[in-house]
Amino acid sequence: MATKFYTSKVLPIGLEVFGLNLNQPLEQAVIQQIKKDVTKHRLVVFRNQGKVSGSKHVEISKYFGEIDNTTFYKHPASPCVDIFCVSNDPEKGCTGVGMSGWHIDGTFRSCPYAYSIYHMLEVPKQGGDTMFIPLTEIISKLSPETRSKWERLSMVSDRRGHIVHPLIYKHPKTGKPTLCMHLGMTTAFVYDFDRSKDIKDFEPTGPEETAAILKEIETAITDHALVYSHKWMKEGDFIISDNLAVGHQAGPIPPSVADAGLRVLHRVTVMGTVPPCKDYDFIPPDCENCSY
Template identity: 50%
Template sequence: MDITVKKLGCEVRGIDLKFENRSEIIDQIKQEVLKHRILIFKDQGNISGERHVEISKWFGELESTFYKHPRSPHPDVFRVSNDRSEGCTGVGRSGWHIDGTFQPAPFAYSLYHMESVPKEGATLFVPLTELIESLDKKTYELWNQVWMISDRISGCVHPLIYKHPQSRKSVLCFHLGMTTGFIWNYNQPSERNVTEKECQKLFNSIYNSINQENGKFIYTHKWKPGDFIISDNLAVGHFAHSSTQSPRNEVGLRVLHRTTVKGLVPPTK
């Protein structure tokens, strides 16, 4: 397994995911995902939906809460596209996030395969530990007192900053497009809901911190045919570039397959 470290994560060559089943290699892949947070497997060709699911199960039980598009190759594969007849559109465009914040425990891993690669349509990733470590004291203390309310349906409440269940490094539980509010000092005597003005200030603070110094922490992945990505969902935030929804007649067909692995540890302080 040949690994090339990038700005965030690393590129992997010399592994054919369509056939790899050696336990020692699978164990090494798991270790490298924890270490690098994103593994970009190059030159994988087209991986079937069934095989995509098999690879995902190396990491645990799948969580398939998404809409089942009729063109999806497997019930556990989320199919997204820039053409609604081919897949779900507008996915990942509501704001920077990790997947599954509406669950008691957000998804542990997300695995992506671009079945049809357009001329444009990048996915952006940001390392959450480095983002937190870059904050000034005042901003860190502000974020560290806040718990996010994921949405009105699930009602899940999670600390914005908490420790990753494996690495024990500080990470974020956040979704700038689905969060409906924040709570100060949840389950403490000083608990209270944030005001609308405070909520917007927090959204702006998170967004501006991610984009500080022209996005110095952001890794922009420009998809190539055969790319397959395994990401530690709890350690990196991501966002779909606006070009992911560019018309098919301008950039070509975009079809991305994604699976998500069930989280086991709810975020806690």
Template identity: 25%
Template sequence: MPTLTLSEFKITELDAPLGAEVTGLDASQSVAPDVILQLKQALRDRHILIFKNQNLTDEQLLNFAFYFGSLYVPPDDVPVLASKPGVTPVVIPISNVDNGYTGSGEIPFHSDHLWTPYPSSGSLLYAIEVPPEGGDTYWLNLNLAYETLDESTKERIADLELITYNPFLQDPNGPRPKYRLDKSIPLISPVFPHPLVRTHPESGKKILYLSYSNEVEVVGLDPQEGAELIEQLREHLNQPRFYYQHKWSVGDIVYWDNQATLHYRQAFDPNYRRVMKRVSLAGSRPF
């Protein structure tokens, strides 16, 4: 099997708050060590990598993903996307057809698996079929969001912990609160507080570790005070200067650092097909 050499590929930073495009790399083949190390450094620096013009089987997608880490496996009692009793698929179909997941609606900015004890470090999403319009994905730079906070807010949130409640244990037809104000509601799953300001485990950068619309609670704060703080932080997050919009092409793989970004999906016409495959990689306890 041929091995990619360092001179055959290029990493080009996007003119955006995050992201780099990788060309001249065939992810179905073996990749040289120097190339993998450059890709890992680029991910630390730019938070998402976009690989163009790929053509992979599920096995080849997994083999490529495993250069960057081991498979993310959630606890049995903490469901995530595609969880079924005792098993979560290794390669998850992100598709609005053929029993895939996530449908065709809008998906607000979020970080995957934030409600679990050890959220995933990242994911690779591979585009097989894309709609002619809509269905774009946006990624948001959480380090930049943190760095642009005013100093008093940074001091206020420095040592706070945040609980993110599991959206897959909520009534899909019920209300979707963004903050847990009612303490009398019984818990139906374990909860795992994480730092509101996370330190990236490889770069050391500070991250505003907060999804945009999941139900959350700041540990130790009065509910009203906590709700107001989170609303303030979410208003800060909701700025175009923090994000990159990706229009998908068939054969794209986007590998994002789930520890340093949020992602959002545009709605698209459900009469169009959008077929993708996702592999998520194991992470560590946030600190």
């Protein structure tokens, strides 16, 4: 595939781009093409970028909206307040990030982040992949019974006042069904949640049922082999992801920096503007003349 601005190759999830230097000033037409490709492909991987400065990383991220820098620890190694610095070395960044289960970023916010934008500065010699999953396809492969159940569920975040979000809702930009979930930061689920009422009016699932639902979601992901494991390249990959359309988690890495090699990742998150909500009446997919 090719545009007049760069060449590309379709990935199992997303698009791999070559021939564009993000360190150089970008014309407005190039920016619009990038935004179009992110909406269409959900994940765009720019190869061979070398070192992208913190200021350039933030500049690119602002093409997609307002930066949200209020919810993460400002590590001393971070080049600026807008960048969340992640590493397997505590002196180089925050450790153990993204390893608690499949998730989208910002489920503890009333509006989860719209985009997550990553740049790998140091690539380990072993492990350290980032794994991505397409949320719409996961929903499409559910059995009618499971789909109907999930449509009734809302997740309760274990952070910041127990924010509640529907498990399945329509993506605010594409209108496609997507998931709001964090398998490592969900304290419970509620059935048939109504935002016009207080959360105290609803009975949350108990620990056993909550664990069973989380396992059910994880199984739906792994059973259908929908995982794309991204291997970061030495040349400096830069990834723009539609955080509301693609889930992710950090892959395994040897615990010793000496064994694994140094890993340093910079992430910028773009503020969400639309809270996940049920604005439709779900028709079970096994119904007569169903449409959703």
